[in-house]
Amino acid sequence: MSYAIFATRPGDSSVLVRQDRDPPAPAPGQVLIRHAAIGVNFIDVYFRQGLYPWPVSENLVLGSEGSGVVEALGDGVTGFSIGQRVAYTLPNGSYATHRAVPAAHVIALPDDIDDATAAAVMLKGLTAHYLLHHSHPVQADDTVLFHAAAGGVGLIAGQWLAAKGVRAIGTAGGPEKCALARANGFADCIDYRTEDFVARIRELTGGKGVQAVYDSVGADTIMGSLDCLATFGTLVSFGQSSGAPDQVRVSHLARASLRMTRPSLFHHSANRAWLEQAASDLFAMIRRGAIKVQIGATWPLDQAAAAHDALTGRATTGCIVLIP
Structure with missing residues (x-):
């Protein structure tokens, strides 16, 4: 059949x-x-x-x-x-x-x-590959933020980032998902249900921000993702599980000479x-x-x-x- x-x-x-x-x-x-x-x-x-x-x-x-x-x-x-x-x-x-x-x-x-x-x-593993090797090629001394860290792409990316010596910070919903992210390569995981991820990133990086944010969530997180970036940081928008991230304007990138890309596998x-x-x-x-x-x-x-x-x-x- x-x-x-x-x-x-x-x-x-x-x-x-x-x-x-x-x-x-x-x-x-x-x-x-x-x-x-x-x-x-x-x-x-x-x-x-x-x-x-x-x-x-x-x-x-x-x-x-x-x-x-x-x-x-x-x-x-x-x-x-x-x-x-x-x-x-x-x-x-x-x-x-x-x-x-x-x-x-x-x-x-x-x-x-x-x-x-x-x-x-x-799909998920090859997505992690291009994100980490092409959209923002990570370096061993980078600190990056990865939204939806307990999802299919996030769990693969967390392990790959750890293998590269990158400090990866994730976001996830609830303590169980955060624990899972930490068990799969993430040095820290922010529970977005109870914590302000922008404030926590500033705290975890001593106010410097991260070199890259990988954002598959979209509308709910995109503006906060920009606020998490260090000068010359890169926002990689590769999904929209909460809706299209249409709030971003080119002028928003000027705040810290930021880069933004919207790649596709x-x-x-x-x-x-x-x-x-x-x-x-x-x-x-x-x-x-x-x-x-x-x-x-x-x-x-x-x-x-x-x-x-x-x-x-x-x-x-x-x-x-x-x-x-």
Whole structure:
């Protein structure tokens, strides 16, 4: 049986419905993957809600990362074989038992990286890679602030920052999530429910501020994030779980000669050489135990709506995985 979870229109999780369908046939340059595991991310929610434009006018299959086995090869595909374990990250189309994916976006999985781990890290782990190596390339003497430290990207980034000798300060909601962040590389974690994160950053840095803020929260935090930066600091805005951060104006950057960037993973992963190197770096960190992947919850694929509700309700930590 092959099926997919479609969003019938922009809206809440009730718009997600299951529809049986035949497995797609791979076009030239594509591989057909039978999914073993599928990652859930806030970008899926953004598309479902209509915050990001739908790329098609009809029903939309959400999901931007997955792992599984190659079942068929389109014309012209080389370097992959039937039965090979692979993973990928690519916008929309993953909430399905089968997906045809351009081979240029597919990565062969090492034997020691299991399916659930691969599905959990292709988007989140590669996001952490570009944030720390490109958006603001961290140095060992940096102090940085990372919002949503107990989320999927945050837990990976915290461990990666610690391995680089960077002092990472996180924010999270509640003592349990702060404890989890501290256990995953963060030197300090600010409970935004009970503390003013701007005041705490000033206290923790002796009034100097941080070299970079990585902000995936958006509207609720963006102005405070600017206030946390040291002179010449960089604000990396890479998400909007609380709404679009549209309050920022160019003139706000003048207060301390600040920099701001709004990067996207998929602009990075469109470069095959970058994708291969970044995935290799990520798998190496996992292999040597420098990054331990936290899978906070799994749901059957046909319960994707429940997974979305848990994610938007801040009821999860770490990564969420759907199993077909």
